[in-house]
Amino acid sequence: MNKIFEVPAYAYERSPDQDSVNTVRHKVIVIGAGPIGLATAIDLAQQGVEVVVLDDNDKVSFGSRAICFSQRTLDIADRLGAVRPMVDKGVQWDKGKIYFHNRQIYEFDLQPDTGYAHPAFINLQQYYFEMALVERVRELQANGAPIEIRGRNKVEAIGTHDSHVTLEVVTPEGPYNIEAEWLIACDGASSPTRRMLGLDFEGQVFEDNFLIADVVMEADFPSERLFWFDPPFNRGQSALMQKQPDNVWRIDLQLGWDIDREREKRPENVIPRLKAMLGDDVDFELEWVSIYTFQCRRMERFRQGRVLFAGDSAHQVSPFGALGANSGMQDADNLCWKLKLVIEGKAPELLLDSYSLERAQAADENITKSSQSTSFITPKSEMSRLLRDAVLDLSARHQFARPLVNSGRLSTPCTYHRSSLNSADALNGPEFTRPGSACPDAPLGDEFLLPKLAGKFTLLTIDADAPDRIEEDGVEATRLALSVKDDVTLDLKRRYLGDATSAVYLIRPDQHVAARRDTYEENAFRQAIRRATGKE
Amino acid sequence: MAELTLIPNLDDADGFYARLLAAHDGLEKSDSDALNARLVFVLANHIGDADVLDQAIKLATLRDA
Numbered sequence: 001m002n003k004i005f006e007v008p009a010y011a012y013e014r015s016p017d018q019d020s021v022n023t024v025r026h027k028v029i030v031i032g033a034g035p036i037g038l039a040t041a042i043d044l045a046q047q048g049v050e051v052v053v054l055d056d057n058d059k060v061s062f063g064s065r066a067i068c069f070s071q072r073t074l075d076i077a078d079r080l081g082a083v084r085p086m087v088d089k090g091v092q093w094d095k096g097k098i099y100f101h102n103r104q105i106y107e108f109d110l111q112p113d114t115g116y117a118h119p120a121f122i123n124l125q126q127y128y129f130e131m132a133l134v135e136r137v138r139e140l141q142a143n144g145a146p147i148e149i150r151g152r153n154k155v156e157a158i159g160t161h162d163s164h165v166t167l168e169v170v171t172p173e174g175p176y177n178i179e180a181e182w183l184i185a186c187d188g189a190s191s192p193t194r195r196m197l198g199l200d201f202e203g204q205v206f207e208d209n210f211l212i213a214d215v216v217m218e219a220d221f222p223s224e225r226l227f228w229f230d231p232p233f234n235r236g237q238s239a240l241m242q243k244q245p246d247n248v249w250r251i252d253l254q255l256g257w258d259i260d261r262e263r264e265k266r267p268e269n270v271i272p273r274l275k276a277m278l279g280d281d282v283d284f285e286l287e288w289v290s291i292y293t294f295q296c297r298r299m300e301r302f303r304q305g306r307v308l309f310a311g312d313s314a315h316q317v318s319p320f321g322a323l324g325a326n327s328g329m330q331d332a333d334n335l336c337w338k339l340k341l342v343i344e345g346k347a348p349e350l351l352l353d354s355y356s357l358e359r360a361q362a363a364d365e366n367i368t369k370s371s372q373s374t375s376f377i378t379p380k381s382e383m384s385r386l387l388r389d390a391v392l393d394l395s396a397r398h399q400f401a402r403p404l405v406n407s408g409r410l411s412t413p414c415t416y417h418r419s420s421l422n423s424a425d426a427l428n429g430p431e432f433t434r435p436g437s438a439c440p441d442a443p444l445g446d447e448f449l450l451p452k453l454a455g456k457f458t459l460l461t462i463d464a465d466a467p468d469r470i471e472e473d474g475v476e477a478t479r480l481a482l483s484v485k486d487d488v489t490l491d492l493k494r495r496y497l498g499d500a501t502s503a504v505y506l507i508r509p510d511q512h513v514a515a516r517r518d519t520y521e522e523n524a525f526r527q528a529i530r531r532a533t534g535k536e
Numbered sequence: 537m538a539e540l541t542l543i544p545n546l547d548d549a550d551g552f553y554a555r556l557l558a559a560h561d562g563l564e565k566s567d568s569d570a571l572n573a574r575l576v577f578v579l580a581n582h583i584g585d586a587d588v589l590d591q592a593i594k595l596a597t598l599r600d601a
């Protein structure tokens with residue numbers, strides 16, 4: 001049977017654009033049908049913005065790359081109408097175990113808290129994640145949404161102009177030109193767009209190699225994240241094992257810097273390493289093996305005129321913490337509503353600069369996280385190893401030391417606390433729903449809060465009055481009226497009121513808080529809408 | 537900002553010093569180093585306050601300002 005990544009998911013088909021006498025201009029072109037390009041295109045098309053995705057390939061990601069997807073990613077995928085197959089297929093986990101030398105030193109629970117529609121994390125091969133998005137594209141197309149994916153369409157040249165961007169695309173049937181009012185480059189870490197526009201991508205290379213193996217085996221290891229510091233089977237290095245669907249296990253073995261990469265990749269060298277880890281009697285089959293080195297870097301600005309960068313093209317981090325695709329999904333989330341308002345003439349282009357500022361802040365946080373994890377996992381000096389081992393030895397016996405153990409800080413949504421789109425906090429409410437925060441979910445009877453906040457500005461009122469809708473300079477906000485009387489679990493109160501007795505939140509289409517106060521005040525909220533759309 | 541205590545504050549300076557030395561008695565250099573490292577984390581956790589810890593780290597470097 002063919003694997004899902006061996007069959008074309010968006011086979012090349014000739015487009016009328018290739019036969020058009022005049023170069024056809026599209027609203028938005030997305031380069032790259034990786035997870036971020038697909039999510040971006042779906043987000044736009046769902047809101048009625050016409051979009052064409054070009055990819056030089058015609059299949060979902062070959063072999064497995066990302067496997068670990070965060071709750072925020074699932075919340076976004078939910079808004080994009082693609083979350084079901086991901087959650088149905090994915091392996092849920094919320095427990096992890098940490099080993100040092102030859103023993104387990106402690107276990108942890110990622111989400112002791114309840115009241116969310118989606119799990120803290122799921123493990124799912126990137127090809128399944130992408131396939132769920134491709135299927136969503138097909139569903140949108142069937143419903144007449146303006147979205148198209150063109151496989152084996154390789155972008156070879158880009159010309160930038162004040163009012164549009166021109167592209168030269170090569171296909172199996174030869175080249176053609178097209179244009180776009182806006183171009184979104186989701187063309188991955190080695191982004192040809194970035195190169196063609198001569199833009200920087202500065203950062204730091206980690207001098208380390210990782211053997212990443214996906215093995216198929218019938219094993220009764222629990223679906224937990226298992227992390228080893230300095231285990232007997234990989235002396236002086238680290239190891240990580242996680243379960244994926246279809247009895248596939250992801251194993252990451254740190255190899256160090258001075259190795260012969262080609263040699264290490266050969267099955268005759270990989271298999272003994274895995275046997276040392278899994279035991280001689282475990283039968284397994286290799287699905288995928290590769291050796292990676294990692295970098296932490298980002299572009300200075302994610303917007304260059306009419307070209308926007310999202311996902312790995314804009315920023316790259318080491319794999320500890322599953323920060324890559326998860327942060328890219330938040331890029332898409334942040335960008336699409338802004339671009340839609342700009343395209344519709346309801347917001348100034350300046351709003352797009354807030355995309356760059358907000359998401360660069362997120363990238364910096366991720367780069368810091370990822371560098372700190374690396375320093376802990378890979379001590380660079382004798383003293384840093386001594387300190388690291390001291391923390392691990394203490395953690396085996398004492399809970400107080402466990403927060404110092406860093407085996408990767410898992411992806412969390414960025415709070416845009418410095419964003420110019422926020423209004424000053426005017427509620428004595430919980431810290432994690434202050435302006436800039438991604439709204440946490442909360443149960444509402446049989447349903448959940450987040451789907452009700454999707455894709456539009458919302459005035460969320462909790463035991464407070466407000467009009468059912470207000471419109472400010474073309475931007476509409478509609479009310480969602482809730483009461484703690486219906487809040488049996490008290491999650492809504494805990495997450496949105498704290499000590500306050502009432503609250504009104506202005507929530508952006510990407511489910512981030514723009515403003516909040518204890519009661520509705522028309523002027524304040526009108527101004528908040530203006531600020532949140534780059535008009536103040 | 538919480539201030540790092542810089543006036544003498546130990547209940548029993550000589551006794552503490554003696555017990556610290558005693559804890560290292562008979563240890564190999566590497567085990568002694570590890571003990572000191574663990575002690576740093578135990579004490580740091582007790583203090584908790586990030587400002588105080590920052591001042592402490594700075595002070596311990598013996599570099600001015």
Ligand SMILES: Cc1cc2nc3c(=O)[nH]c(=O)nc-3n(C[C@H](O)[C@H](O)[C@H](O)COP(=O)(O)OP(=O)(O)OC[C@H]3O[C@@H](n4cnc5c(N)ncnc54)[C@H](O)[C@@H]3O)c2cc1C
Nearest residue numbers: 032034036056066067068155187188311312322324325326
């Ligand atoms: C081993 C490993 C493990 C990882 N684990 C995780 C994890 O657990 N969780 C997580 O969140 N992230 C993880 N990541 C990171 C994750 O894989 C990336 O962040 C993610 O793939 C980025 O998606 P993207 O859409 O930005 O780019 P990509 O997935 O790289 O997609 C770019 C697309 O652009 C296309 N393209 C490139 N050039 C052109 C061109 N000239 N014309 C047309 N198309 C073009 C390519 O064909 C490709 O389809 C991991 C990465 C690796 C390598």
